[in-house]
Amino acid sequence: MLDRVLIFDTTLRDGEQAPGFSMNAVEKLEMARQLAKLGVDVIEAGFPISSEEDFEATREVAKQVGTVEGSPMICGLSRVGLADIDRCWEAVKYARRPRIHTFVATSDIHLKYKLRKTRAEVLRAAQEAVRHARGYCENVEFSPEDASRSDFDFMCDVLEAVIEAGATTINIPDTVGYAIPREWGERIARIRERVKNVDRAVISVHCHNDLGQAVANSLVGVMNGARQVECTINGIGERAGNASLEEVVMALRTRKDIFGIDTRVKTEEIFRASRLLSHITGIHVQPNKAIVGENAFAHEAGIHQDGVLKEKLTYEIMRPEDIGRSSNRLVLGKHSGRHAFRVRLKELGFDLDDTESDKAFKRFKDLADKKKEIYDEDLIAIVKDEMTQLQETYSLDYLHFVSGTGLIPSATVRLKKEEELFQDSGVGDGPVDAVYNAIDAITGLKGRLLDYALRAVTSGKDAIGEVTVRVDFDGTVLIGKGSSTDVIEASARAYLNAINRVVLPVAQKLKEVGP
Ligand code: KIV
Ligand code: ZN
Numbered sequence: 468m469l470d471r472v473l474i475f476d477t478t479l480r481d482g483e484q485a486p487g488f489s490m491n492a493v494e495k496l497e498m499a500r501q502l503a504k505l506g507v508d509v510i511e512a513g514f515p516i517s518s519e520e521d522f523e524a525t526r527e528v529a530k531q532v533g534t535v536e537g538s539p540m541i542c543g544l545s546r547v548g549l550a551d552i553d554r555c556w557e558a559v560k561y562a563r564r565p566r567i568h569t570f571v572a573t574s575d576i577h578l579k580y581k582l583r584k585t586r587a588e589v590l591r592a593a594q595e596a597v598r599h600a601r602g603y604c605e606n607v608e609f610s611p612e613d614a615s616r617s618d619f620d621f622m623c624d625v626l627e628a629v630i631e632a633g634a635t636t637i638n639i640p641d642t643v644g645y646a647i648p649r650e651w652g653e654r655i656a657r658i659r660e661r662v663k664n665v666d667r668a669v670i671s672v673h674c675h676n677d678l679g680q681a682v683a684n685s686l687v688g689v690m691n692g693a694r695q696v697e698c699t700i701n702g703i704g705e706r707a708g709n710a711s712l713e714e715v716v717m718a719l720r721t722r723k724d725i726f727g728i729d730t731r732v733k734t735e736e737i738f739r740a741s742r743l744l745s746h747i748t749g750i751h752v753q754p755n756k757a758i759v760g761e762n763a764f765a766h767e768a769g770i771h772q773d774g775v776l777k778e779k780l781t782y783e784i785m786r787p788e789d790i791g792r793s794s795n796r797l798v799l800g801k802h803s804g805r806h807a808f809r810v811r812l813k814e815l816g817f818d819l820d821d822t823e824s825d826k827a828f829k830r831f832k833d834l835a836d837k838k839k840e841i842y843d844e845d846l847i848a849i850v851k852d853e854m855t856q857l858q859e860t861y862s863l864d865y866l867h868f869v870s871g872t873g874l875i876p877s878a879t880v881r882l883k884k885e886e887e888l889f890q891d892s893g894v895g896d897g898p899v900d901a902v903y904n905a906i907d908a909i910t911g912l913k914g915r916l917l918d919y920a921l922r923a924v925t926s927g928k929d930a931i932g933e934v935t936v937r938v939d940f941d942g943t944v945l946i947g948k949g950s951s952t953d954v955i956e957a958s959a960r961a962y963l964n965a966i967n968r969v970v971l972p973v974a975q976k977l978k979e980v981g982p
Contacts (some may be wrong), residue, residue, distance in 0.1 A: 472719060472730045473508040473695040474712065475638075475671060478744065479528070480511040480544055481709050482699035487750055491968075492524035494747045498700075499532040501743050505736040507539050507712075508695075509566060514544040515558040516551045525558040533562025540606060542566035547596035556603040567600040568638070569593075570610035573617040573625055586621050594628045601633035608636040610673065615641040615651065623661045630664045636695060637668045641684060644677025644707060651680075652687035659692050671695035674710045676702060681710035686718055689726060700744045701752050701759065713737045713758040713790065721785055735791035739816055746851060749935035749946045751922065758790060793843050801835040815843060817850050827853045837952050838929045848924045848931050848950045852960065859967040860884055861910060866959055870898040880905040880959065899958045906959065910966055914938040921954055934961040940969050 479495050479502075482488055490498065495512065502510050510532070513525035525543045533541035541562035545551035547569055559565040571582075571593050578584055584592075593609065600607040609629040611622050626637050639655065646654070655672065659665055672688035672695070674681040685696045702711030716732045723729055741759040745751045754761040764787045766775050774781035787793070799807060808828055812819060819827060830849045835841060865881035878901035881890040893904030899919070907913050918937035923930040932954040936947045945968045949960025 468692065469669060469694040470728065471694075472689055472728055473669065473671075474716065474730050474732055475509040475511065475542070475695050475697040476502050476505075476507040476539075476699065476712060477511040477673075477697050477709060478502070478699040478703060478712075479524075480513050481673075481697075481705060482703035483513070485703055485705055485708070488703050488748050490524075490747060492520065492527050495524040496527055496531060498740075498744060498747060499528045501736070501740045502700075503532050503535065503538050504733070505740050506731050506733040508731070509540040509542050511542045511544060511568065511697075513558070516545060516554040522554065522558050525555075526561065529559045529562040529565065533559075533564070536563075538563065540564040540566045542568050542608070544568050544570070545596075545600075547571040547592045549596070549599050552596060552600050552603070556600070560603070564606065565604050566606040566608060566636075567604055568608040568610065569596045569600055570612050570638075570640075571596070572613050572642075573611035573622045574613035575618060576616060577613050590621075590625050590628055593625050594632045597629045597632040597634045605635070607634050608638055608671070609634040610638040610640050612640055613642045614639045615646040615654070616643065619654070619657065619661075623658060626658065626662045627664060630662070630668050634668055636671050637662075637665075638671035638673050638695070638697060639688070639693075640673040640697075641675055641681075642673075644675035644681065646674070646680065646684050647678070648680060648683045648687045651684045652691045655688045655691040655693055669694050671697060673697035675705060676707040676709065679707070681708065682714045682718065685710040685715050686726070689719070689728065700740050701756070703744070703748075703750075711757070713741060717758050717785060717790070720789075734789050737790040738792040742847070746948065747946075749918075749920065749937065749948060758785075764792065799831070799835070799841050799846070800839070803835070811843075812846060812850060815847060815850075819850070819854075823854060834931070834952065838927075838931075840927070842925045844924045845931050848933055852948070852950045859963070860970045861963055861967060863956070863959055863963060864888060865890075866902065866956055868898045868902060868955055870901070876901040878902040878905045880909065882906070882909050882963070898955050902955060902959045903962050906962055906966065910970075912940060912966055912969065914940050914962065914965065916962075917944065919958075921957070924950065932957045934958045936961045936965055938962065938965040940965075943969060945969060 483490050512528035513521040515522040515525045529541045541559050543555040543559045545555035555567050597609055611625050670693045672685050672693045674684040696715050698710040698712040698715050700712050702708040716730050719726050719729055752760050771782045805828055827850045861882045861884050864883045868878035870876040875894055876898045877894045879892040889909045891905050891908035893901050895901035895904050917939050920935045922933050924933050931950050931952055933950040934957040945965045947961045947965025949957045949964055951957040
């Protein structure tokens with residue numbers, strides 16, 4: 468049995484499937500690069516047959532991330548249909564270490580109402596699928612969907628048959644989040660006793676969080692012999708989500724005395740991965756989320772603060788640095804130079820070229836004029852904003868708006884496109900609406916705002932505001948982000964960011980973000 472737990476990240480597949488979390492190929496690539504830095508063992512990049520876009524995204528992750536020395540395995544999901552498997556292989560085959568993950572339901576509920584197949588038919592399809600996949604690659608994973616509600620003996624017969632056909636990992640999913648830790652642990656232990664050839668495959672667990680047990684079930688799976696855990700950053704996923712990667716990894720590490728086994732995840736990259744995902748999807752974790760929530764390391768009660776000041780061990784079981792989290796340190800100010808700025812950015816994981824660095828430095832100086840104290844979070848916000856803007860067709864050149872009690876809000880906007888300037892104005896039922904109408908007048912696009920969220924990046928009245936919008940352009944729904952100390956400017960940047968995603972085709976973007 469393996470002497471460590473493999474981390475199979477399915478943020479880009481099961482996570483991305485959840486409403487509000489969809490990512491395009493460019494975003495998946497950015498996330499996949501961070502997952503590789505994090506040191507996960509497997510990246511499940513998508514479900515290639517599900518759409519052309521998912522196929523392309525999986526293929527690009529395989530080509531651009533999976534070909535780098537020491538990169539994680541790149542996996543694609545497929546049903547047991549042979550055409551599904553062919554399509555999956557077409558997407559993952561570029562990776563140095565590709566994996567095909569095929570699945571079929573084994574519970575009677577699914578067989579009767581969804582698949583309308585007999586147990587014998589399902590067993591045969593599963594075995595044929597794995598044999599077919601093994602024709603393509605050495606690394607094949609099989610999942611009996613709805614395992615927690617499947618007849619135990621039938622599920623074990625299927626597992627034995629697929630291992631016989633060449634499955635190298637058998638993944639046991641609690642698809643509907645129904646299992647309770649003790650019974651789940653027993654189920655994994657009993658699989659090890661009942662499936663004769665089980666030693667030829669790695670046992671994996673894949674737990675959903677409908678009853679809030681996903682992480683507990685994953686850990687109890689490990690205690691009973693599972694050596695792969697399937698999980699997602701921030702616990703995103705169908706319905707209540709999947710087991711959260713950061714919680715599983717930090718529990719194994721912090722309580723090694725109990726589990727006696729660890730992962731190879733570089734935990735100092737956890738916080739960055741969590742924030743990157745929030746930035747890409749525009750959905751932030753709740754403040755009290757374990758490990759990565761805003762309050763996860765904040766000691767508020769006087770008695771706790773007193774204890775921590777005397778000795779951190781009194782109330783701290785992990786250090787913020789263990790997950791790569793700085794303590795909101797004051798870093799730079801008005802008089803900081805270009806060198807210090809660049810060094811700090813490098814420490815934060817941003818390796819900018821000269822053009823990017825110059826632009827970001829200018830934004831930093833502008834910010835330093837407005838805001839006395841500049842924190843890491845501020846730097847991250849402006850650099851992310853600048854890096855996004857560099858790929859933009861339209862950029863904001865000038866903005867003026869008037870609003871107030873008894874006034875009709877109006878705005879004038881000037882945009883730059885390929886060195887040419889375009890100006891127009893608009894009115895609206897608020898300053899944001901007026902600005903968006905002015906932008907629509909210039910670009911000729913009419914976006915329908917589905918969602919608008921504003922968040923302060925740090926504390927204080929002078930904090931940077933980060934705006935995330937979800938905009939519908941004739942049926943294409945896109946997310947846009949922008950930040951500034953002026954929330955109307957941040958709103959304009961966010962809307963423009965969404966517009967730039969419409970006007971720049973994905974194929975072109977893929978080229979731009981190539982290695
Ligand atoms: O939850 C589930 O059953 C799945 C399978 C495809 C593994 O996501
Ligand atoms: Zn799942």
